[in-house]
Structures are given as structure tokens and as C-alpha cells.
Amino acid sequence: MISNQVLQSTIDSLKGITRVDIAIADIDGKILSSTFSDEQYTESMVSSFADSQADSQAVGGYQFFKIFDEHQLEYVLIAKGDTDDVYMVGKLASFQIQTLLVAYKEKFDKDNFIKNLLLDNLLLVDIYNRAKKLHIDIGVKRVVYIIETDKGSNDSGALDALKTLFATKTKDFVTAVDEKNVIVVKEVKPNESAEELYHVGETILDMLETEAMIHARVSFGTVVNEIKDVSKSYKEAKMALEVGKIFYEDRNIIAYNRLGIGRLIYQLPLPLCKMFIKEIFTTISPDEFDEETLTTINKFFENNLNVSETSRQLYIHRNTLVYRLDKLQRSTGLDLRVFDDAITFKIALMVVKYMKYMESIDY
Structure with missing residues (x-):
């Protein structure tokens, strides 16, 4: 489901271009976002149209359009006016919202896929099939970072800040699998060194402490060559975080391959x-x-x-x-x-x- 803020921003932009007032309602007629200053249509008009067989309809000076999510009615779009130009604007706006629905659903599906991948909940054949469907490269080298904050992942500050930090990296993923930690699955370039991976941890800490005012600890596993091994790097990062708490309390960044004898004792x-x-x-x-x-x-x-x-x-x-x-x-x-x-x-x-x-x- 697209947030109301995103819907409002979208129709505001559309009105700025077309000068046509637009509103988005749910299937019960409740208005989720609108550019109207005087709304003369009623919830009953919207819900009546939602129950009809028509995909679009002109009623009382308004154009109504249905927006589907895989054949399931999700929204009703209302455009003010009954001219052909308004009809075209309404169709274009409906297509724009439909495209947003697909994009948001794919983003949600990717997040679910990464979570299940980290937790080792997928069969090998499912990993490759779903990765291909979601356009996720299976042959990219990756490493998993765990960020434990003093507020936990329930506080959206750390999660939002990290999503912003890695927003331009299309092959990186930021998610949370429990209430304690935020997880970053990061692409590793072919020539990226261990020191550079450590520097990523420093960047994460610095950004959280200076911009979000959040104290954190970072751990990371070893680099894996295929997407099927991402859960291995995650388990290593989890162990590094725990071992670090026991033997290396003074360190805020802990790498799995630098745990030394502490890793042996922990097991x-x-x-x-x-x-x-x-x-x-x-x-x-x-x-x-x-x-x-x-x-x-x-x-x-x-x-x-x-x-x-x-x-x-x-x-x-x-x-x-x-x-x-x-x-x-x-x-x-x-x-x-x-x-x-x-x-x-x-x-x-x-x-x-x-x-x-x-x-x-x-x-």
C-alpha cells in the first residue's frame, strides 16, 4: 500500500502540470489525498462506482477511474470535470498511481525476500527463482553488516538514516529482522579491500552519531560470492556482535575474521x-x-x-x-x-x- 503522503505528493505534481483537480479514495469512499478546495462528490458516489462493472465513469461533473493491483480494486481516482481533456488527465493519473503500486509492491517483495534469505528460510531453487523475478543479481559479491543501536530497530531513526545512506546503491539492501538490529546487505566491488569494508562500518557509525544522534555498534561477516551464501555472512556478523560484547567491549566495529581466539571460546x-x-x-x-x-x-x-x-x-x-x-x-x-x-x-x-x-x- 502506498502511503498517503506519497499519493498527495503525486497528485499535487500532476495538478501542477495539468491544472486539473484530482483526489484518491479507497474502495469505501474515504478520501486518502486530494487537491480539491470544494468537494461536492460524496462517499456514496465513490463506493457506488467501486461496486459497478465500469472501469471509468462520468458523474455530476467528475470523472471516476478504478485503479487495480493484480485485478484487485485498490483505489478510486476522481478528476474534476467532464471534458475529454480531463478524461485523458484522469487516465494518465490512474496509470501513474498504478505504476507506483507496482514499484512499491516490488520494493516490499524485495524486503521480504532479503529477510527470508538472511534467516535461511528459502530453498535453493526458490532463492534463484525469486532473485531472478525481482531483478536481483545472484553473482554479486556481498557482505552483511549488523547495526545494533541503543534504541533498537523499533526506533525508525536508525533504519531511515541507513536507508538514506545506501539509497543510491541499487544493489544494497537495508532491513530489520528483529527488534534489536538493523541489517545492511552490501555489494562488494571486486577490488574492495578488508580495510575499505571496515571503513564502511566507520561511515555507518559516524553518520548515525552525528546526524541521528544514535549510539551504535557494528559487526560484519565475511564476503560471500553468491546470493545463496548471504545467510552465512549474516550468521558470522551475529557471532561477531556477540563475541565482541564479551571480549572486545572497547570496540564499536567488529569483523568476524578478526575475532581471533574469542571466536573459538564462544563455541x-x-x-x-x-x-x-x-x-x-x-x-x-x-x-x-x-x-x-x-x-x-x-x-x-x-x-x-x-x-x-x-x-x-x-x-x-x-x-x-x-x-x-x-x-x-x-x-x-x-x-x-x-x-x-x-x-x-x-x-x-x-x-x-x-x-x-x-x-x-x-x-
Whole structure:
């Protein structure tokens, strides 16, 4: 269904060209848009014409025309006057509204197709058949972006802003499949690099924050070569968004192929995680580490296990840092200065973070 605003804008333009007053009514006679200053026709006149067999009719100084959507009566158009010129204007206006109906229906069908494609609700043969019918190129490379805003997709601001941003890109699609996120299915040019894909995420964030005043996080999957694989990129983007919340809270843009070990941990079953933590931390729980110890550990990892650089950035003596690492070794049995122990400890801390996150969403 075409919005009343679009109908009004269309007939205003037509009147500006033809100088003929036009109105659009539904099949019950209710006026949806009009350029008339004095409406002398009645709802009963419109509904009576709608019930008749005629496609057009002149009654009481007005011309009435039916507008169909695939043989289903959708609107009645009224043109003021009973001359041949008014009749031609009415026919042209009816054709214009009919064309708009087709365009809006195709747009709606494309949106439904993209939603079902993302959710993996289509058979392979249906994907290709419907894409061909909707004139969607099946061989274009694409990538899926998920934009999670602080207001959710129920707020039209983010959806409208993103549709405006990608309005000139005829092979890009903007939609929403749930109440939380907005989805962008973007065409990827043959020579487009990973850095350029990341830059698209930056552009999205910048536009939402400066123009729509919306805070958001963006994730995106890997590039797929065919339309049938778009759901794969969507699932990857969803995982990237979740993994990013757990392990990379400071990042507003998260790429699936940059998740590192966090992606592996995210897919581990919780019983296995609990077993692993019990084996690593036999005498002390990670929750018992004080803030000073955690700061020391994180800074040591940030500096690639370099004692001198870590002590310098923490503004402590080298021997003080060595003392803290020795103390940690005595309580956990792991020496962070040894690469294997450092890797084990790092993974263990990430597993603990993952477990806490999963427990928080369960409750």
C-alpha cells in the first residue's frame, strides 16, 4: 500500500502540470489525498462506482477511474470535470498511481525476500527463482553488516538514516529482522579491500552519531560470492556482535575474521569451560584476584611479556613486577614469563569472561 503522503505528493505534481483537480479514495469512499478546495462528490458516489462493472465513469461533473493491483480494486481516482481533456488527465493519473503500486509492491517483495534469505528460510531453487523475478543479481559479491543501536530497530531513526545512506546503491539492501538490529546487505566491488569494508562500518557509525544522534555498534561477516551464501555472512556478523560484547567491549566495529581466539571460546560448551577452569585454578579462583594483580596481568600481556616495558608503563620498579609475577606463580602454578604458561593463563581468563557473560544472559 502506498502511503498517503506519497499519493498527495503525486497528485499535487500532476495538478501542477495539468491544472486539473484530482483526489484518491479507497474502495469505501474515504478520501486518502486530494487537491480539491470544494468537494461536492460524496462517499456514496465513490463506493457506488467501486461496486459497478465500469472501469471509468462520468458523474455530476467528475470523472471516476478504478485503479487495480493484480485485478484487485485498490483505489478510486476522481478528476474534476467532464471534458475529454480531463478524461485523458484522469487516465494518465490512474496509470501513474498504478505504476507506483507496482514499484512499491516490488520494493516490499524485495524486503521480504532479503529477510527470508538472511534467516535461511528459502530453498535453493526458490532463492534463484525469486532473485531472478525481482531483478536481483545472484553473482554479486556481498557482505552483511549488523547495526545494533541503543534504541533498537523499533526506533525508525536508525533504519531511515541507513536507508538514506545506501539509497543510491541499487544493489544494497537495508532491513530489520528483529527488534534489536538493523541489517545492511552490501555489494562488494571486486577490488574492495578488508580495510575499505571496515571503513564502511566507520561511515555507518559516524553518520548515525552525528546526524541521528544514535549510539551504535557494528559487526560484519565475511564476503560471500553468491546470493545463496548471504545467510552465512549474516550468521558470522551475529557471532561477531556477540563475541565482541564479551571480549572486545572497547570496540564499536567488529569483523568476524578478526575475532581471533574469542571466536573459538564462544563455541565451547559451558561444562567443558568449567572443567578447564577447575583444572587451571586449583587453589585460587579468578574472582579472588585483586585489581592490582589484574592490572599487572593485562599490562604484561599488552606488552608481549616484556618485563622492562611493563614495569615502565606501570611506573613500578622491575623487581616489584618480578615479585608480583612470582607471587602469581605461587598461587596458580603458572609463570607468565613462560610463553606456554602465559597462553594458558590468557585463555583461562577469556574462558572465565565468557562464562560470566553466559550466566548473565541466562538470568
